[in-house]
Every structure is written in C-alpha cells, then in structure tokens.
Amino acid sequence: xxxxxxxRSLEMHLINKGKISVESxxxxxxxDDLSLAxxxxxxxxxxxxxxxxxxxxxxxxxxxMVAVITxxxxxxxxxxxxxxxxxxxxxxxxxxxxxFAGVDAxxxxxxxxxxxxxxxxxxxxxxxxxxxxxxxxxxxxxxTIERRLKEELDIPVFHDDQHGTAIVSTAxxxxxxxxxxxxxxxxxxxxxxxxxxxSSIARIxxxxxxxxxxxxxxxxxxxxxxxxxxxxxxxxxxxxxxLSSPSNLKSDSLEELMKNKDVFIGVSAKGLVSKEMxxxxxxxxxxxxxxxxxxxxxxxxxxDAGAYIVGTGRSDYPNQINNVLAFPGIFRGxxxxxxxxxxxxxxxxxxxxxxxxxxDNELSRDYIVxxxxxxxxxxxxxxxxxxEVKL
Numbered sequence: 001x002x003x004x005x006x007x008r009s010l011e012m013h014l015i016n017k018g019k020i021s022v023e024s025x026x027x028x029x030x031x032d033d034l035s036l037a038x039x040x041x042x043x044x045x046x047x048x049x050x051x052x053x054x055x056x057x058x059x060x061x062x063x064x065m066v067a068v069i070t071x072x073x074x075x076x077x078x079x080x081x082x083x084x085x086x087x088x089x090x091x092x093x094x095x096x097x098x099x100f101a102g103v104d105a106x107x108x109x110x111x112x113x114x115x116x117x118x119x120x121x122x123x124x125x126x127x128x129x130x131x132x133x134x135x136x137x138x139x140x141x142x143x144t145i146e147r148r149l150k151e152e153l154d155i156p157v158f159h160d161d162q163h164g165t166a167i168v169s170t171a172x173x174x175x176x177x178x179x180x181x182x183x184x185x186x187x188x189x190x191x192x193x194x195x196x197x198x199s200s201i202a203r204i205x206x207x208x209x210x211x212x213x214x215x216x217x218x219x220x221x222x223x224x225x226x227x228x229x230x231x232x233x234x235x236x237x238x239x240x241x242x243l244s245s246p247s248n249l250k251s252d253s254l255e256e257l258m259k260n261k262d263v264f265i266g267v268s269a270k271g272l273v274s275k276e277m278x279x280x281x282x283x284x285x286x287x288x289x290x291x292x293x294x295x296x297x298x299x300x301x302x303x304d305a306g307a308y309i310v311g312t313g314r315s316d317y318p319n320q321i322n323n324v325l326a327f328p329g330i331f332r333g334x335x336x337x338x339x340x341x342x343x344x345x346x347x348x349x350x351x352x353x354x355x356x357x358x359x360d361n362e363l364s365r366d367y368i369v370x371x372x373x374x375x376x377x378x379x380x381x382x383x384x385x386x387x388e389v390k391l
Contacts, residue, residue, distance in 0.1 A: 013088060018087075018088070018091050019088075019091040019092060019094075019095050020091050020094050020095060020106075020107070025061075045059035045060070056127075057130075057338070061104060062127075062128060062129060062130050063130050063335060063338075064102075064103060064104050064130060064335060065103075065104045065105070065106065065128065065129050065130050065131075066097060066103055066104070066105040066106075066129060066130065066131040066132070066133050066331055066335075067105070067106055067108050067122075067125070067126075067128075067129040067131075067132050067133065068090045068093045068094050068097070068105050068106065068107045068108065068133045068135055069090075069108045069109075069110065069122060069132060069133070069134055069135065070083070070086050070089075070090055070108075070109055070110070070134070070135045070136045070137060071083065071109075071110045071112060071113045071118055071136075071137055072084070072085060072086035072109060072110075072113075072136065073113050073136070073137055073138040073141070074136050074137060074138040074139070074142075074161070074196075075089055075136040076089060076136065076292060076293075077291075077292045077293050077294075080113075080138065082111075083109040083110055083111045084109065084111075086109050086136060087107060087109050089135070089136060090107030090108070090109055090135060090136075091107050093105065093107065093133070093135055093160075094106060094107050096324050096327075096328060097133075097327075097328055097331065100324060100328035100329075100372070100377075100378050101328030101329055101331060101332040101378045101382065102332070103328060103331050103332055103335065105133070106129075108125070113138075113141075115141050115144055115145060118137075118145055119145055119148050119149060119152075122145075122149060122153075123149070123152060123153065126153050126155060129155065130155055130156075130335050131155050131156045131157070131158070131331050131334055131335060132149060132153070132155065132156070132157045132158070133158055133159075133160055133327065133331065134146055134149075134157065134158070134159040134160070134161075135159075135160055135161065136161060137159070137161075137196075138196075139195035139196040139199075139231075139233065140195070140196075140231045140232060140233045142159050142161065142162065142196050143159075143162070143196060143199070143232075143233055145159075146158075146159045146162070150341060153340075154340050155340060156331070156334040156335075156339055156340065156341060156342045157342070158327065158330065158331070158334075158342050159196065160323055160326075160327045161196050161197055161323075162196045162197055162199070162200040163200050163204075163326070163342075163347055164323030164326040164327045165197040165200070165201065165267060165290065165321070165323055166197065166200035166201040166203070166204045166347065166351075167204065167325075167326040167330075167347050167350050167351045167354070168321045168322060168323060168325050168326050168351070168354060168369065169201055169265060169288055169290070169311075169321050170201070170204050170205060170208055170348070170351040170355075171325070171351045171352070171354035171355040171369065172288060172311050172319065172321055172355075172368050172369050173187075173205070173208075173210075173263065173265075173286065173288075174208065174351065174352065174355040175355045175358060175363055175368035175369070176286045176309045176368050178355070178360065178363060179309070179363040179364065179365070179368060180284065180308065180309070182262070184208055184209040184210050185209050185210070185211055186262075187210055187211075187212070187262045187263050188212045188214070188260075188261045188262050188263070188282075189205060189210055189212065189213045189214065189261065189262065189263040189264075189265060190214050190216065190254070190257055190258050190261045190263065190264050190265070191213055191214065191215050191216065191243075191265050191267075192216045192217075192254060192264070192265070192266040192267070192268040192272060192273075192296060193216075193217060193266060193267035193268035193269075193291075194215045194216075194217045194222060194233070194234050194237065194243070195217070195233065195267075196233075197267040198215070198217075198267050198268075199233045199234070199236075199237060201265060201267065202215065202237055202242050202243055203237075203242055203344070204344070204347055204348060204351065206242050207344060207348050208348060208351070212244050213242065213243055213244060214243065214244055214246050214257055214261070215234070215237065215243045216254045216257055216268075217234070217268075220252040220253065221246065221249060221252050221253070221254075221256070221257050222234060222237075222238070222243055222245065223245050223246070223252075224238060224245040225245075254272060254273070254277070255274075255276075255277050255280075258273075258277045258278075258280060258281055259280045259281070260280070260281065260282055261281050261282060261285070262281070262282050262285055262286065263285060263286045263287075263288070264278075264281070264285065264286070264287045264288065264289070264296075265288045265290070266288065266289045266290055266291055266295065266296035266297075267290050267291065268291055268296060269291050269296070270291050270294035270295060270296065271294070271296065271297075272291075272296045272297075273287075273289065273296040273297035273302075274297070274301075275297070275301050275302075275304060275305035276305070277297075277305075278297065278301075278302055278305035278306055278307050279305045279306055281306075281307075283306070284306070284307075284308035285306070285307055285308065286307070286308065286309045286310075286311075287302045287307040287309070287310045287311070288310075288311040288312070288321060289302065289310070289311075289312055290311070290312060290313040290321055291313070292313045292314070293314070295312045295313070295314070299312060299317050299318075308365065309365050309368060311368070311369065318365075318366035318367065319366060319367070319368055319369050320369060320372070321369060322369075322372050324372045325354050325369070325370065325372055325377050325381075326350055326351075326354065326381065328378045328381075329350065329353075329377060329378035329379070329380065329381025329382045329385070330342060330346070330347075330350055330381055330382070330385055332378060332381075332382035332385075333346075333381065333382035333383065333384065333385025333386045333389075334385055336382065336386060337385060337386045337389035337390075339385070339389045342385075343388065345388055346384070346385050346388045349384040349385070349387070349388055350381045350384055350385065352384070353377075353380040353381045353383070353384040354369075354370065354377060354380070354381065356380075357370045357374060357376050357377055357380055358370055
C-alpha cells in the first residue's frame with residue numbers, strides 16, 4: 001500500500017508537472033484589454049503607487065499574496081535535501097494556502113543556506129508580498145531569520161514549523177483537558193525536541209497556563225547544569241523559566257524524565273518512547289507523538305500501555321496534529337487586517353479558536369482536533385486574528 005501511494009504521488013506530479021500554475025484575473029482578448037492591463041494603461045496605477053506606496057494594496061495582488069520560502073535545510077522528515085528537492089513541498093504548501101483560505105502563495109526555494117544572505121534576499125523581494133511564510137529551515141537558524149525579518153519588515157512573517165505545530169498541539173491539549181476534566185495548570189509535560197517546533201510549543205504552553213514543562217533533546221534532559229552546551233534557543237527557555245530544570249533524576253534519560261508525568265509531546269525522532277515509558281507515567285496520560293513520518297511511539301503501543309488520548313502528525317490515525325489547521329487562517333486574518341506582525345497573543349487566540357470549533361458534547365478520545373477539511377476552522381482562526389488586531 002505504501003509503495004502504491006508513493007507511485008501514485010510520483011505519477012500525479014509527473015502528469016501535472018508540479019501542483020501550481022499562475023492564472024490571470026483579467027482577460028486579454030483585444031487591443032483595449034491589452035492597453036488596460038499593460039501599456040499604456042498600467043502606467044496609471046504605477047504613478048499612484050509612486051505617489052502613495054500604500055496604494056500597492058489597492059492596485060496589485062500584494063494584499064493576497066504570500067511567499068513560501070525555504071533553503072531546503074530541514075524538509076519534512078527528509079532533512080537537508082537542498083533547494084531544488086524542496087520545491088514539491090513548497091508547491092504543496094502553496095496549494096494548501098489557496099484551498100483552505102483563498103490565499104495566493106508562491107514557492108521560493110533559495111540556493112543558499114547562509115543566514116545573512118537569506119535575510120537579505122527575503123528583504124529585497126518582500127515588496128511583492130503581503131506576508132512571508134518561512135518553511136523547512138533548520139534550527140536555530142530559522143529562529144534568527146524569523147526574528148530579524150519581523151523587526152525589519154512591515155509585513156507579517158511566520159515560521160510555520162515553529163508556530164503552526166505549537167498552535168495545533170496546544171489546541172489538542174486544551175481539548176484533551178476539556179474532555180477529561182484535567183487542569184492545564186496541574187499538568188506536568190515532557191517535551192522531546194527543543195528546536196524550532198519544541199521551543200515554540202514550550203512558550204505557548206506557558207502562555208496557556210501550563211506551569212511545568214520539562215525538555216529533552218540530543219544532549220539528554222535539559223538541565224541548568226548543561227547551560228553552556230545549549231543553543232541560544234534552549235538557553236532562552238531556561239533563562240525565562242519556560243522550561244523547568246528537574247532535580248533528583250537517577251539518570252540523564254527520557255525514560256527517567258517521563259516517570260510520573262501527565263503529558264508527552266514529541267517533535268523529535270521515531271522510536272524514542274517504549275511502552276514501558278508510557279506505563280511509568282501518571283494514570284491516563286496524553287501522548288502527542290508527532291515525529292514524521294514515524295512517531296516516537298506508535299498509537300497502538302501507546303494506547304496498549306495506558307495512554308488515554310493519543311495524537312500524531314499522521315493522517316491515517318485519529319487526532320492528527322496538522323499545521324494546516326493554523327497557517328491558512330492566520331495568514332487570511334493577517335492579510336485582511338493588514339497587520340504588520342503575528343504576535344504571541346494571536347497564536348494563543350488561534351489555538352483556542354481551533355480547540356473550540358469542537359463542542360463539549362462532541363469531544364472524545366479520538367476527536368480532540370478538528371479535521372483539516374472542516375471549513376469552519378480557517379474562518380474561525382482568521383476572525384480571531386482580526387479581533388486581536390482591533391484590540
């Protein structure tokens with residue numbers, strides 16, 4: 001079945017020669033049409049924009065156009081495959097923007113992985129776009145790029161791998177608590193992976209009220225005693241008390257860290273978690289194992305070991321924690337409101353909007369996250385972004 005799926009996907013891309021095309025909004029069927037759309041008529045909107053640059057939103061596609069930009073350094077579960085090989089993914093992202101929120105998006109794959117060069121390129125092409133969606137750029141470089149662009153551009157910049165994952169996983173946790181009656185404030189959470197996605201998850205969990213988040217990465221358990229060995233991203237999480245530094249551990253292992261905890265959130269690597277580790281957690285834990293394409297533990301094993309609610313990043317299991325629930329609506333709202341920034345408050349509001357699409361009486365162990373095809377989601381998220389801008 002998996003081989004058949006791969007073959008069908010390859011054939012689809014081959015037949016269509018990619019997934020996107022550019023279509024004109026106006027027809028060019030005679031000389032009058034040509035004169036209006038191009039020379040000499042096009043000079044008039046150019047001159048209006050020259051006199052008042054904000055008129056670019058009136059007379060061009062900028063207000064509904066997002067650039068989907070990558071350097072190919074961290075593509076899906078494929079790693080550093082480079083600019084050319086990342087183009088099918090960026091095309092896919094572009095069609096998701098269009099299909100789920102009516103946002104026009106264009107894929108741009110940069111043949112450089114130098115931080116400063118990426119920043120300068122994006123700044124110099126930003127005039128054509130109403131927003132920038134950064135995609136599949138390795139950590140911690142992606143954090144630096146996003147922060148700089150947010151400071152230096154006057155259009156919204158959003159790194160989906162960081163914040164989209166954080167927003168949807170927070171929505172899932174909100175609903176897991178709504179269904180079980182547990183309190184967010186009382187949860188002890190183990191976070192496996194403290195890079196781009198993990199650091200953003202840790203921050204939004206604190207914002208939503210979770211008091212105890214413990215980190216694990218390739219260096220082992222995140223501890224204050226290892227401070228000098230961490231990237232600036234992890235150091236900030238410790239400095240700001242976003243990650244707790246556990247004490248009295250018998251070993252520097254994920255196995256030890258997970259004992260007597262309530263929630264496991266994984267944005268790391270396949271197979272890191274065993275059934276025994278789930279069994280060592282508190283009763284009826286929540287397990288969001290989101291490594292793709294293979295999670296940290298299979299849903300079957302997690303449930304068999306006592307997990308009460310399980311989510312993954314996969315579409316073939318219930319509770320798919322999928323970024324497509326967040327980024328289309330976020331950009332729809334950002335573009336419509338003409339905001340210059342996507343703030344932490346907007347991200348939290350987006351998470352709550354996604355969560356509360358599902359009514360209390362609809363929640364179940366297998367339904368804590370709405371479907372990506374639920375047309376209410378993008379609208380609800382965009383409306384929350386617009387409300388935030390008006391506050």
